[in-house]
Amino acid sequence: MNASEANKAKCRRYREANREKYLESHRVWRANNREKLLAQGKTRRAVKYGRLIKLPCEVCGNVQSEAHHPDYSKPLDVRWLCTLHHKNEHRKPHCSGTANRSRKQ
Numbered sequence: 187m188n189a190s191e192a193n194k195a196k197c198r199r200y201r202e203a204n205r206e207k208y209l210e211s212h213r214v215w216r217a218n219n220r221e222k223l224l225a226q227g228k229t230r231r232a233v234k235y236g237r238l239i240k241l242p243c244e245v246c247g248n249v250q251s252e253a254h255h256p257d258y259s260k261p262l263d264v265r266w267l268c269t270l271h272h273k274n275e276h277r278k279p280h281c282s283g284t285a286n287r288s289r290k291q
């Protein structure tokens with residue numbers, strides 16, 4: 187095996203190792219965000235069918251608001267915030283237990 191072939195083999199191993207890592211992190215992300223994704227889907231449907239009224243951002247009144255879930259287990263218990271204030275809300279550490287999780291999002 188010459189040097190360039192050895193190098194190719196190394197690259198392939200590296201890619202495969204990274205792929206494993208990527209798949210694993212994606213699995214973790216999905217597990218961590220499952221509740222969130224479910225809650226967002228339920229909120230969207232509720233707004234569509236008129237069970238939930240979309241409101242302007244509660245901080246600045248921007249009508250381009252999105253639903254923020256203080257508690258993903260209550261998908262219809264939402265606060266309406268614009269992109270900026272929604273981000274700010276997620277930056278706040280609500281308690282030590284969720285501080286690590288929200289930083290990754």
Ligand SMILES: [Zn+2]
Nearest residue numbers: 243246268271
């Ligand atoms: Zn706002």
Ligand SMILES: [Zn+2]
Nearest residue numbers: 253254255272
């Ligand atoms: Zn939110």
